Structures are given as structure tokens and as C-alpha cells.
Amino acid sequence: GTNCENLPETHTYLKELRRYLDEHYPGRILLCEANQWPEDVRPYFGNGDEFHMGFHFPAMPRIYMSMRAGDASSLIDILNRTPAIPENCQWCTFLRNHDELTLEMVTPEERDTMWREYAPEPRMRLNLGIRRRLAPLLENDPRKIGLANLLLFTLPGSPIIYYGDEIGMGDNIQLFDRNGVRTPMQWNGGVNAGFSTAAPENLYAPLIDDEQYSYRVVNVASQDPDPQSRLSFTRKLVRVRKENPALVKGSFAWVQPGVNPTVAAYLRECPEQIVLALHNLSNQSQPFAMSLPKSGTVKDLLSGETITADGMLRLTLAPLEFRWLELPA
Structure with missing residues (x-):
């Protein structure tokens, strides 16, 4: 059969x-x-x-x-x-x-x-x-x-x-x-x-x-x-x-998998754009930090907020917070 x-x-x-x-x-x-x-x-x-x-x-x-x-x-x-x-x-x-x-x-x-x-x-x-x-x-x-x-x-x-x-x-x-x-x-x-x-x-x-x-x-x-x-x-x-083309056709790569399992973090990247997707899965605030390919302005695609980063991105995610961040390329 x-x-x-x-x-x-x-x-x-x-x-x-x-x-x-x-x-x-x-x-x-x-x-x-x-x-x-x-x-x-x-x-x-x-x-x-x-x-x-x-x-x-x-x-x-x-x-x-x-x-x-x-x-x-x-x-x-x-x-x-x-x-x-x-x-x-x-x-x-x-x-x-x-x-x-x-x-x-x-x-x-x-x-x-x-x-x-x-x-x-x-x-x-x-x-x-x-x-x-x-x-x-x-x-x-x-x-x-x-x-x-x-x-x-x-x-x-x-x-x-x-x-x-x-x-x-x-x-x-x-x-x-x-x-x-x-x-x-x-x-x-x-x-x-x-x-x-x-x-x-x-x-x-x-x-x-x-x-x-x-x-x-x-x-x-x-x-x-x-x-x-x-x-x-x-x-x-x-x-x-x-x-944002990176979210549609970009490659996918986990960021720091296993370092802090409460944060689902990954990069979507294409020639035109790099987007970092962050998701705090927990009911507690969580710190997040990663080195960037270059210094510059990080833009939150959902809120429009901008962050000036000197080669290092540091932020704290509120409980259940999510962010789509366009990184300097």
C-alpha cells in the first residue's frame, strides 16, 4: 500500500x-x-x-x-x-x-x-x-x-x-x-x-x-x-x-540564535536594504545589542523613529514588543 x-x-x-x-x-x-x-x-x-x-x-x-x-x-x-x-x-x-x-x-x-x-x-x-x-x-x-x-x-x-x-x-x-x-x-x-x-x-x-x-x-x-x-x-x-524589498525578497539569517531565546531576531537582506526584525516573546523587558556593518541612522519602519548608531545597536525591548529596523547599509 x-x-x-x-x-x-x-x-x-x-x-x-x-x-x-x-x-x-x-x-x-x-x-x-x-x-x-x-x-x-x-x-x-x-x-x-x-x-x-x-x-x-x-x-x-x-x-x-x-x-x-x-x-x-x-x-x-x-x-x-x-x-x-x-x-x-x-x-x-x-x-x-x-x-x-x-x-x-x-x-x-x-x-x-x-x-x-x-x-x-x-x-x-x-x-x-x-x-x-x-x-x-x-x-x-x-x-x-x-x-x-x-x-x-x-x-x-x-x-x-x-x-x-x-x-x-x-x-x-x-x-x-x-x-x-x-x-x-x-x-x-x-x-x-x-x-x-x-x-x-x-x-x-x-x-x-x-x-x-x-x-x-x-x-x-x-x-x-x-x-x-x-x-x-x-x-x-x-x-x-x-x-520594503528586504521583507519581500530578502535573504533570511538568525541573529545571535540561542544567546537570548526570548528574543526572535533575524535579518532580511537584499541589495537595496537590510532590515532587522526583533520580537520579544516574553512578558519581561529584554536587552538587545548587536554590532552593525557600519555606523549611521537606524530607522524604525513601523513608527518612523530614528536611532543614531555608532557601529553598535543597543536597545531594550518592552514585554511583547516588536520592531522592524532598517539598518545602515
């Missing part, structure tokens, strides 16, 4: 499918949903002639694991284990999607920890995962949600945002199977949250209407004009990432 993973015949077919797609539907992509270790997903990229992109399933739970433990070690390990892929291919990174937060690519001990920390109620668990949205998973804490998104937007790959997470939608664990994270998008506080003109009883799933995440409170219309809203924050991350 076979589990049908990485069969030669599969790759032969994928190459044919890719050729047909490129010829008849240019500009489209093939996205690989292979829930495997990164070295096992690598063959699905072929020589750049099979899938364009592939989900990085093992990286996702390790973002949550690192944040809860206040230790970047598991994230460092999985990214160091991730092989190079063809130049015309890309990984897809994500925090949540339309299914459960899958815990297949972790050890049984790590799965038990994730369930205990993020899904203490049995109904929050499904299969080998957790059926919760991003905001409830992170206790609706803006610092934790921001930290998770900053990691998502700076790790190698193209980030994917699950609908509703950009505004902090909640979930309904009383619904069947995975439907609890598939409730109607909350566009406004009106009838059916602006999702549909159908009679409310005809919606495919009921609206989220609890005290904390109700569509009357959490919706696009109320957040759109507010510069301090979660939607505005997400838009800012998208804009800043697009404006």
Missing part, C-alpha cells in the same frame, strides 16, 4: 498540469496543501516546474509555541530545517485558516501542551488540532496578536491572512466540525453583518453575536475610519512590507 505522498507518478502529473496552467492561464498559481515536514514538501516544487507555492504547515504551530513558551528555539529549529526552494517558488506562511489549527507536525508532548494552553475546553479541539480563530487563541490581546502578525509578515514566505482575522473576529465552538471558524464575514453592524441580503435564518451559519466578538462591535465599517483599529494595523503591515 501507499499513502500517495511524493509518488513519481504524482510529480509527472504535476509537471503536466503546470505546463498546461502556464500555457493557458498565465499569472495563476498552483498552491500546495501538503501537511508534511518541509523537506518532504520540497519535491512538490520540482525544479520550479510543479507547484508555485506551498503552505509551511510546521512553522505555524511553532509561532504559537514560541510565544507561549517565551522561547524562539522551536521556530529556529524548524526554519533551519527548511530547505532552499527554486527562485520562482515561495512558501506560504499563515496563522490560521478555514480548518483547525493542525498539530500533526508536532510531537505528542507538544500537542498536549498546545491543547492545554490554547484549547482547555474539549470542544475547542478537533481531530489533531484546535478549532479557534486568531483573536480568541491569543486572548484578544492586541500585543500578542500584533506580535504573531509581525512574525508572520517577516518570516520567509508570503503571508496569508484568513478572512476576519484582520478585524479580530471571534468563533463559535458550538457549531459542527470546522464551521465554528467559518461564520459570515462581519462587514458592518446591520442586518446579517452586511454579509447577505438573505433572511437571517437562511444564512449558512449563524453570526457571531457574543458580548466580546459580536458583529455589532467587531466589523469592517466601524474599524475602517479608525487609525488605531486592528484593521488599520493590518493594512499598515501590508503597506510597510510592500514598501
Whole structure:
């Protein structure tokens, strides 16, 4: 028997499918949903002639694991284990999607920890995962949600945002199977949250209407004009990432891995730019220092703040603080 993973015949077919797609539907992509270790997903990229992109399933739970433990070690390990892929291919990174937060690519001990920390109620668990949205998973804490998104937007790959997470939608664990994270998008506080003109009883799933995440409170219309809203924050991350080529196409290298595991620090670098991404995973302030390739002005890409550095960067990160720093090149 076979589990049908990485069969030669599969790759032969994928190459044919890719050729047909490129010829008849240019500009489209093939996205690989292979829930495997990164070295096992690598063959699905072929020589750049099979899938364009592939989900990085093992990286996702390790973002949550690192944040809860206040230790970047598991994230460092999985990214160091991730092989190079063809130049015309890309990984897809994500925090949540339309299914459960899958815990297949972790050890049984790590799965038990994730369930205990993020899904203490049995109904929050499904299969080998957790059926919760991003905001409830992170206790609706803006610092934790921001930290998770900053990691998502700076790790190698193209980030994917699950609908509703950009505004902090909640979930309904009383619904069947995975439907609890598939409730109607909350566009406004009106009838059916602006999702549909159908009679409310005809919606495919009921609206989220609890005290904390109700569509009357959490919706696009109320957040759109507010510069301090979660939607505005997400838009800012998208804009800043697009404006800075190092975050999109730059190489990736850990900075001082293992020296202070509570700080996830790495460089994204391309010919035009060097960006240092810093993430304090702990609930305590953490010092950070590193030598720079040259003296000059360090710019915080998120706040616009500038720091004059004399060949050495020294700063203190507040609890759960994150910074994107453009270094003098």
C-alpha cells in the first residue's frame, strides 16, 4: 500500500498540469496543501516546474509555541530545517485558516501542551488540532496578536491572512466540525453583518453575536475610519512590507540564535536594504545589542523613529514588543 505522498507518478502529473496552467492561464498559481515536514514538501516544487507555492504547515504551530513558551528555539529549529526552494517558488506562511489549527507536525508532548494552553475546553479541539480563530487563541490581546502578525509578515514566505482575522473576529465552538471558524464575514453592524441580503435564518451559519466578538462591535465599517483599529494595523503591515524589498525578497539569517531565546531576531537582506526584525516573546523587558556593518541612522519602519548608531545597536525591548529596523547599509 501507499499513502500517495511524493509518488513519481504524482510529480509527472504535476509537471503536466503546470505546463498546461502556464500555457493557458498565465499569472495563476498552483498552491500546495501538503501537511508534511518541509523537506518532504520540497519535491512538490520540482525544479520550479510543479507547484508555485506551498503552505509551511510546521512553522505555524511553532509561532504559537514560541510565544507561549517565551522561547524562539522551536521556530529556529524548524526554519533551519527548511530547505532552499527554486527562485520562482515561495512558501506560504499563515496563522490560521478555514480548518483547525493542525498539530500533526508536532510531537505528542507538544500537542498536549498546545491543547492545554490554547484549547482547555474539549470542544475547542478537533481531530489533531484546535478549532479557534486568531483573536480568541491569543486572548484578544492586541500585543500578542500584533506580535504573531509581525512574525508572520517577516518570516520567509508570503503571508496569508484568513478572512476576519484582520478585524479580530471571534468563533463559535458550538457549531459542527470546522464551521465554528467559518461564520459570515462581519462587514458592518446591520442586518446579517452586511454579509447577505438573505433572511437571517437562511444564512449558512449563524453570526457571531457574543458580548466580546459580536458583529455589532467587531466589523469592517466601524474599524475602517479608525487609525488605531486592528484593521488599520493590518493594512499598515501590508503597506510597510510592500514598501520594503528586504521583507519581500530578502535573504533570511538568525541573529545571535540561542544567546537570548526570548528574543526572535533575524535579518532580511537584499541589495537595496537590510532590515532587522526583533520580537520579544516574553512578558519581561529584554536587552538587545548587536554590532552593525557600519555606523549611521537606524530607522524604525513601523513608527518612523530614528536611532543614531555608532557601529553598535543597543536597545531594550518592552514585554511583547516588536520592531522592524532598517539598518545602515
